Amino acid sequence: MTGTFTPAPGRAATRTVVGRQIRMELLLTARRGEAVVLAMGVPLLVLLGAGLTRATNLPTGNRLGYVVPGVLALTVMSTAFTGQAITTGYERSYGVLKRLGASPLTRPGLLFAKTAAILCLVALQLLVLAAVGVAVGWRPEFGQVLPALGVTVLATAAYSGLALWIASLLRPETVTAAATLIYVLMLAAGGIMFAAPDLGAAGHFLLPLAAHAEALRNTLTAGTAVPGGVWAGLGLWAAGSLTAAARGFRWE
């Protein structure tokens, strides 16, 4: 004789658990659609403003060829780092992370689901921005698209780990302020509208946004390979930030 609540515990298949969590993350992102559009607002303004006018000094005559890849890199940072850090900070303060921690979803499962959902969102935003770029006259090269995608995935992972890590360290209000400040600083110094400060090879390691933007300009505008220093720099950032996130991530 078994009743309604007779125990039958167990975790669903990992693919199901993580898949359903990714779905929930994307559903909630879609529900904040206005935030997603706003997150693309600044990159669009930069694209049109710096790409089509002589508002800023660029180290090249091909303004769109310089600005559009930079804007793509900026969008990746905006979504994977700033947006995600703020969202995760508030999820912690709402107790959502604690509730998930008290469920069969594991910590690596949650980190994976969050990063995967961000990758989907980044892909969508990049397609839209690249289409706008092409519409106003950007003519990308396609020979090096795969390496371009590769560095973009690395950059997304690096930002995502960094976002989850700082969301674990600070109060949500502080996370919001810090993530926004970093975004503005990178917008100015990250080699998007202006040339990045020339730090030589060290720049690839110090400014991940500038490194990512440079790699996208090399591949998509010039059709040349991704510099080795960029692979190394972004790879280090991704490994370091994901390790920090996995170690430092707190459910509460």
Added chain:
Amino acid sequence: MVVRYGGTTAVYGVSLTVPRGRVLALLGNNGAGKTSLLQVCEGFRRPDGGAARVLGLDPVADHDALMPRIGIMLQSGGVYPWATVGEILRLFASFAAHPLDTGMLLDRLGLRTVEKTRWRRLSGGEQQRLALAVALVGRPELVFLDEPTAGMDTEARHTTWQLIEELRADGVSVLLTTHLLDEAERLADHVVIMRSGVVAATGTPAELTAVAGIDLLEVHADAGLPIATLATGRPGLTATEDASGEYTISGTLDSAGIAAVLTWFADTGAQVTAVNTRRRTLEDVYLALTAKVLR
């Protein structure tokens, strides 16, 4: 188990065991250490002394193995504010290998009408019921319920109590915290009364309320009987005339004790017009324990 927050000790050396298929209630005021104790059992904190074993596992080290087997109802929050009731419950159902039917749970907990309502628009009682549904949906062996009926109206509270009784009948072990004495008295096989981080009393509700000297007998009879003589030679009893013709006898009132009291009244030749027995409630025990500290 010992739990400290900075310089403050929330739980000083508490030991307890929940037998399988039984309901244990942790009873205590705010700040008694109930939630701290649960946090350790749920693996959100490491104890500062002692250890917790849940289903034979370490809640922190064996977190991933333990979570699918237990159901946790947190005291507040814990849900995406922009997700609907149905979406949240189905998400947690999808994490389980053999989940309960989510529609059945929504019906049982009176949440069907708010299935498409976003969490932040729910009343406090509805949020609590959803939290309970989330705790149960994975068909756990053991559930931790932190103040499960806080913020619920009377009807929802009774529904929840029936549900907890059904959990017990179906073999689910329950550890719940409450500051509601009637809740503990009705649901629990075993009650642990906590006060300022220590166990003040423990036992079944019957044991806690049947400590010697706590049952009362109220007898209405002729006024002015020499009631003091009733206790003479019966050290277990005390007797007083509270109002004219209304006598209160307390003490060891087992069958022989009651017989002795009534025999005494018969021997005086008085006419007894009413005899009331009053069992001490858990509330009396609880207030007596609290009073000791205040004194």
